[in-house]
Amino acid sequence: MTNDLVLRTATDADYAELEAHIANAFLEDVDEDTADHNRMIFEPGRTQLMTDAGRIVGSGLILTRDLSVPGGVIPAAHVTGVGVASTHRRRGVLTTLMNAMLTEAHDRGTEPLAVLWASEGAIYGRYGYGLASWRVSYEIGSRDITVGGSTPDGGRLRTAATRDVLDDVRAVFDRVLVQRPGLSTRPGQWWEYLTADPKGWRRGMSSERTVVYEDDGGVRGYARYRLKSGWNETGPDGEVRVTELLAETPEAHAALWRFLTSVDLVRTVKYAHGPVDDPLPHLVNNPDALVGSAGASLWVRILDVAGALAARRYAAPVDVVLEVTDPTFAGNTGRWRLVADDAKADVTPTDADADLALDVRALGSLYLGGVSAATLAAGGLVTERTPGSVARLSTAFGWHRAPVTVEVF
């Protein structure tokens, strides 16, 4: 490594070199078919680069999107594209880039959170991110289960190329988003970006299709999916890979899964973004055949403690003093009184004794309602000072729908 390391904000002119750098960091080549695709969502002014003698050796991108949280939808800096050239690793380049990204988002003053998906879970806790959400990955032997019930009168399914039903899909997404934490809004060109279906994204599967469920009131749910034909010694062995499934009604949810698990010539259905409170295991004749594994999804970094706590709603009335520590942003460290319920939340700095103490990482884990204060207290990550306060906080910070993050950004 030379001594010519320079941290700077990207410009439009960096795009092609940045694409190659990120592909390389993720062990891939730039695919001709997708080379320009990421331009649609590229925000050079929010992209931090580290260069060495003028060449990019490190990157970190922020995407400007909102996130659904318990009782609201709020701005959140979506961090992605983090990569350091293998020649320059373990010398603090990521730490410099992350500090620059978090400081930019913090100083902007409009985003109380930063969020990300981690390529490796060991990386981001040190920067104050807490693991806030889990996903269930299914691998379903479609001949081993049946999904109960039948489509009610007036209910019907329709398949189409995703882009031909995009208005309906968007409408369902927007309605589900306000009901469930963990979903990221898709402003500007995001829908076009996600559904343009470049060949490089197919990875051996078909083009993307969508099945929508509608009743006389309109479309109530959809599943975007790809197919793969396959054969073995005993016959057909095809696969359905679901990209995203969202439903507003029980009828839509059941009908979509009945459809996906009964496609002829298919033996396996995969979906990597099931919520942990998915009703599916309760609908099938044999839940054991839903081979599911839970994995980490969204990590949350609280940038503004008071702003973040005031921006969500709470499942039960709570009046509590939290002592928060944040090694990076001094303004977050201190005691905060939270008086809140399902309709409002007031947060004020206070000198009163704290009921609970926790660091900003634990607060990030609690924030979406998917990780309980009792869990963190059992791990020593939340300290109870007033007896009973962990139980009260667990109830208040919980939410009736588990967070789900259906898209890796």
Ligand SMILES: CC(=O)SCCNC(=O)CCNC(=O)[C@H](O)C(C)(C)COP(=O)(O)OP(=O)(O)OC[C@H]1O[C@@H](n2cnc3c(N)ncnc32)[C@H](O)[C@@H]1OP(=O)(O)O
């Ligand atoms: C949000 C996203 O985009 S996730 C994608 C992250 N990117 C990738 O996985 C691509 C491949 N990996 C890389 O590009 C790099 O290894 C990175 C970005 C993960 C790390 O970059 P580096 O510049 O090596 O990290 P840096 O030297 O700043 O390390 C900071 C600390 O994190 C630790 N660390 C870095 N990477 C890892 C890792 N993969 N696993 C565990 N610890 C790690 C370092 O040991 C160091 O620890 P310390 O503070 O105790 O000394």
